Amino acid sequence: MKTNQSEKKRISVVIVGHVDHGKSTLLGRLLAETGSLPQGKLEQVKALCAKNAKPFEYAFLLDALKDEQEQGITIDAARIFFQTPKRHYAIIDAPGHIEFLKNMVTGAAHAQAALIVIDAKEGIQENTRRHGYLVSMLGLKQVIVVINKMDLIQYDQESFEKTQAEYREFLSRFKLEPLAFIPISAFEGENMIHNSEQMPWYQGNSLLTQFDKLEASSTDELVAAPLRFPLQGVYKFTEEGDERRIFAGTLESGSAQVGDKVIFLPSGKQSQIKSIEEFNRPAATRAQAGQAVGFTLSPQVYVQPGELMVKAKEPQPKVGNRFRANIFWMGRTPLIQGKRYKLKIAAKRVSVKLVEVLSLIDASDTGSIQKKQQLDRHDVAECLLETLKPIAFDLYDEIDSLGRFVLVDDYEIAGGGIIIEDRTGQGDLFSEQIRHREEARVLGWLRQPDREKRQGHKARFILFIGDFSQGKRKMAAATEKLLFEHQANTYFMAYTNLNLGLDSDLAAIASDSDEEVRRLGELARLMTDAGMIFITCLSLQDPYDIELLKQITLPNEIFVVSVGENRWNIPGVSLEVAAHANEGAVAQQIVAALEFKTL
Amino acid sequence: MNQIEQLEAKSIYILREAYRDFKNLVMLWSIGKDSTVLLWLARKAFFGHVPIPLLHIDTHYKMPEMIRYRDEMAAKWKLNMIYGENKVALEKKLTFPDGNVDRLTCCRNLKSAALKHTLSGEWPRMRFNHQLGDYEPDQNKEAYTGVIVGVRADEEGSRSKERVFAPRDEESDWNVGDQPPELWNQYKTDFAPGTHLRIHPLLDWTELNIWEYIQKEQIPIIDLYFDQGEGTRCRSLGCWPCTGKVESTARTVAEVIEELKTGKFANIAERSGRAQDKEDGGGLESLRREGYM
Ligand SMILES: Nc1nc2c(ncn2[C@@H]2O[C@H](COP(=O)(O)OP(=O)(O)OP(=O)(O)O)[C@@H](O)[C@H]2O)c(=O)[nH]1
Ligand SMILES: [Mg+2]
Numbered sequence: 001m002k003t004n005q006s007e008k009k010r011i012s013v014v015i016v017g018h019v020d021h022g023k024s025t026l027l028g029r030l031l032a033e034t035g036s037l038p039q040g041k042l043e044q045v046k047a048l049c050a051k052n053a054k055p056f057e058y059a060f061l062l063d064a065l066k067d068e069q070e071q072g073i074t075i076d077a078a079r080i081f082f083q084t085p086k087r088h089y090a091i092i093d094a095p096g097h098i099e100f101l102k103n104m105v106t107g108a109a110h111a112q113a114a115l116i117v118i119d120a121k122e123g124i125q126e127n128t129r130r131h132g133y134l135v136s137m138l139g140l141k142q143v144i145v146v147i148n149k150m151d152l153i154q155y156d157q158e159s160f161e162k163t164q165a166e167y168r169e170f171l172s173r174f175k176l177e178p179l180a181f182i183p184i185s186a187f188e189g190e191n192m193i194h195n196s197e198q199m200p201w202y203q204g205n206s207l208l209t210q211f212d213k214l215e216a217s218s219t220d221e222l223v224a225a226p227l228r229f230p231l232q233g234v235y236k237f238t239e240e241g242d243e244r245r246i247f248a249g250t251l252e253s254g255s256a257q258v259g260d261k262v263i264f265l266p267s268g269k270q271s272q273i274k275s276i277e278e279f280n281r282p283a284a285t286r287a288q289a290g291q292a293v294g295f296t297l298s299p300q301v302y303v304q305p306g307e308l309m310v311k312a313k314e315p316q317p318k319v320g321n322r323f324r325a326n327i328f329w330m331g332r333t334p335l336i337q338g339k340r341y342k343l344k345i346a347a348k349r350v351s352v353k354l355v356e357v358l359s360l361i362d363a364s365d366t367g368s369i370q371k372k373q374q375l376d377r378h379d380v381a382e383c384l385l386e387t388l389k390p391i392a393f394d395l396y397d398e399i400d401s402l403g404r405f406v407l408v409d410d411y412e413i414a415g416g417g418i419i420i421e422d423r424t425g426q427g428d429l430f431s432e433q434i435r436h437r438e439e440a441r442v443l444g445w446l447r448q449p450d451r452e453k454r455q456g457h458k459a460r461f462i463l464f465i466g467d468f469s470q471g472k473r474k475m476a477a478a479t480e481k482l483l484f485e486h487q488a489n490t491y492f493m494a495y496t497n498l499n500l501g502l503d504s505d506l507a508a509i510a511s512d513s514d515e516e517v518r519r520l521g522e523l524a525r526l527m528t529d530a531g532m533i534f535i536t537c538l539s540l541q542d543p544y545d546i547e548l549l550k551q552i553t554l555p556n557e558i559f560v561v562s563v564g565e566n567r568w569n570i571p572g573v574s575l576e577v578a579a580h581a582n583e584g585a586v587a588q589q590i591v592a593a594l595e596f597k598t599l
Numbered sequence: 600m601n602q603i604e605q606l607e608a609k610s611i612y613i614l615r616e617a618y619r620d621f622k623n624l625v626m627l628w629s630i631g632k633d634s635t636v637l638l639w640l641a642r643k644a645f646f647g648h649v650p651i652p653l654l655h656i657d658t659h660y661k662m663p664e665m666i667r668y669r670d671e672m673a674a675k676w677k678l679n680m681i682y683g684e685n686k687v688a689l690e691k692k693l694t695f696p697d698g699n700v701d702r703l704t705c706c707r708n709l710k711s712a713a714l715k716h717t718l719s720g721e722w723p724r725m726r727f728n729h730q731l732g733d734y735e736p737d738q739n740k741e742a743y744t745g746v747i748v749g750v751r752a753d754e755e756g757s758r759s760k761e762r763v764f765a766p767r768d769e770e771s772d773w774n775v776g777d778q779p780p781e782l783w784n785q786y787k788t789d790f791a792p793g794t795h796l797r798i799h800p801l802l803d804w805t806e807l808n809i810w811e812y813i814q815k816e817q818i819p820i821i822d823l824y825f826d827q828g829e830g831t832r833c834r835s836l837g838c839w840p841c842t843g844k845v846e847s848t849a850r851t852v853a854e855v856i857e858e859l860k861t862g863k864f865a866n867i868a869e870r871s872g873r874a875q876d877k878e879d880g881g882g883l884e885s886l887r888r889e890g891y892m
Contacts, residue, residue, distance in 0.1 A: 103780070105780055235646065292612050292644070413781075416780075
């Protein structure tokens with residue numbers, strides 16, 4: 001029977017190693033020898049070299065960019081497709097120069113296996129080591145090591161074995177055991193496709209044979225794991241009377257069936273799967289790891305994109321705000337303590353801080369451990385991180401897709417990491433900071449009780465919450481008016497004004513809502529400190545935001561007015577009013593609820 | 600899941616990610632096989648709906664069948680269909696078929712420049728009015744800052760080095776040496792105001808994958824890709840003066856797949872029929888750096 005091409009599995013392999021050790025040459029040669037190049041391409045590149053009086057390089061077949069050919073180095077990873085009778089390959093040719101480490105990391109993060117290239121003459125270099133541990137951190141378990149340019153050392157067995165022993169020992173520190181060490185000459189084509197006559201002492205596989213022995217990743221294991229469904233979006237497209245409210249995302253692991261009881265984390269909301277939605281596919285009752293699908297749920301729940309849907313009956317992920325992780329840093333500016341970064345884990349985005357650097361791995365010597373306060377560019381270290389709000393996650397060793405994350409600094413993905421331990425409950429940077437703020441604050445001449453006595457009322461933070469267009473702003477303004485008529489010291493701030501000024505540095509689109517909430521809280525703390533009844537409205541959707549605001553506003557109190565249906569189940573509501581309720585009446589109710597001496 | 604299903608799932612994920620994070624999104628539709636697959640994937644991602652406008656750059660040298668097919672599909676699938684063009688260059692006849700400029704300059708005028716100014720909103724956009732069944736000037740002049748494009752890594756050298764979420768500066772320039780890292784399925788979705796972005800959901804697909812998917816899903820595809828009885832067909836669609844045909848008697852999707860599998864074209868670049876590629880030693884890189892797709 002003829003096999004369908006696509007049923008032949010595709011495996012992606014990244015080629016890494018120190019600069020100039022021959023990665024692109026190796027791949028160029030492989031393509032040439034397996035007949036994978038477009039007709040005339042080899043001749044064309046050779047002719048071009050002759051014309052420009054440059055020696056021919058196989059690497060020019062890959063280094064397609066003009067700058068790359070001029071400088072003779074790879075700048076960005078190229079994806080190349082080729083096939084053997086056994087299967088399809090997507091080979092990623094990564095750059096070896098340290099300057100382009102993030103391109104190497106990008107290439108490696110998309111591969112299922114890695115080929116590490118070491119120059120036989122130069123031996124193990126800084127990036128041979130760095131790429132080695134990055135490969136291990138990025139989760140690649142299948143690794144082949146080739147010692148290249150054997151022609152330059154007269155195909156000497158002894159030095160091959162020496163390099164092999166040294167590198168094997170190095171990788172073992174990261175629990176990485178290569179599938180094979182192969183001595184080759186990429187340029188001369190030795191041990192590439194067939195076993196080399198130059199190295200009769202080598203009994204192992206040729207490179208291509210070893211390639212065909214790599215195992216394409218199978219999803220069986222993932223399917224058997226507990227369900228992890230990061231929510232990417234909740235869609236309701238009303239066109240042509242479509243009534244479905246669809247929870248869309250990709251199953252990272254496990255499976256889900258119609259009827260399954262599910263929980264969203266960290267919010268804890270529960271529901272049940274009513275249907276599985278897909279376009280142009282027969283109706284299904286089950287979906288499994290790897291599939292990008294949608295669910296409808298019953299009863300209806302309101303949750304934000306970024307929440308994690310799991311099954312009630314299966315092992316639960318961790319929900320916490322502090323964890324230990326291995327991090328590699330690629331940012332232009334260092335990763336430092338005290339600064340807020342954005343953490344992206346599965347579909348969730350949350351504000352995060354570096355609590356402490358626990359230990360640092362140094363590539364320049366032999367991988368020894370150092371002590372440091374911050375991570376500089378290209379550093380790899382074990383760190384303690386704390387998120388502003390709790391997140392749902394797994395340890396990397398348990399479910400890798402829920403145990404890895406990236407860190408965004410100033411719009412750029414500047415770091416990546418894997419979670420190795422949950423440290424929730426062991427200290428809390430955020431409450432400590434609030435405590436410190438209250439202890440260290442400097443007071444003026446006036447004290448709060450004096451202010452309250454003269455004003456005849458306490459300071460308060462009145463927050464109107466609810467969806468857009470529910471009449472919140474009218475009610476807030478009416479409340480301001482009525483309070484003013486009661487001689488109260490009050491101020492209504494339209495949230496827009498914050499966006500226009502104080503928050504104008506937070507990009508409008510990729511909005512950093514955690515930071516917005518934090519700033520609003522600090523502003524409310526200052527306004528209430530001035531004795532004010534401070535009023536604003538916000539379309540809160542995350543129940544945890546209220547917790548944050550409460551904590552930040554302490555010791556002053558927050559009075560929450562929920563307008564319209566409280567679909568997001570925001571806790572701690574002091575007053576519930578209907579959407580578009582009469583604003584004067586609402587203001588009356590609020591003023592009545594606040595204790596007024598002068599009333 | 601087989602390979603095609605995996606590719607499909609990943610592209611859907613990318614489309615949803617783009618939709619989640621960008622307000623002013625647009626999807627380019629060249630009517631060719633890749634962008635038609637992309638459009639189909641959008642219908643998959645959004646459960647039969649296409650909540651993203653589609654933009655076609657009309658060079659006026661497209662084969663007439665393409666425009667007919669475009670408008671049929673727009674009506675049938677209720678697409679938010681927009682087109683733009685380089686009116687000035689067309690009026691002044693600054694085109695290759697008019698014999699006034701070389702192929703590359705023609706591409707720059709009719710495609711790159713038209714695209715750039717249509718995206719920015721400086722040049723008029725025509726929008727399909729479903730009631731009228733015709734185009735009318737679009738009132739929306741806001742710049743599209745996120746552009747979804749159906750390029751594939753296997754098409755040609757510089758495309759093999761693209762990112763899935765690829766920033767361009769305001770001039771649409773591509774800084775190839777300094778691209779953002781992409782880890783696992785985390786892409787660069789945070790952007791300083793004013794940044795422009797290209798999104799490439801098909802980067803990991805090959806030509807064969809595209810055809811196999813067209814077959815599997817029964818996607819209606821324009822018949823210029825098939826032999827009409829002359830023993831030739833198009834493998835890549837562009838403007839007629841610069842689009843050569845390949846010798847082939849494939850009349851159906853299944854026959855195209857068979858043909859690709861025999862390795863008949865294994866050694867011939869897919870865009871080899873596209874004459875403009877050859878005028879530049881760096882392949883498409885120069886054009887692409889300046890904003891060509
Ligand atoms: N003698 C000899 N030279 C080789 C061999 N393999 C590669 N080279 C040479 O080593 C130089 C660097 O090769 P590349 O393939 O560009 O190295 P690379 O690892 O891709 O370099 P970067 O991508 O920039 O990190 C070139 O001049 C090659 O011709 C080999 O097996 N023997
Ligand atoms: Mg290289």
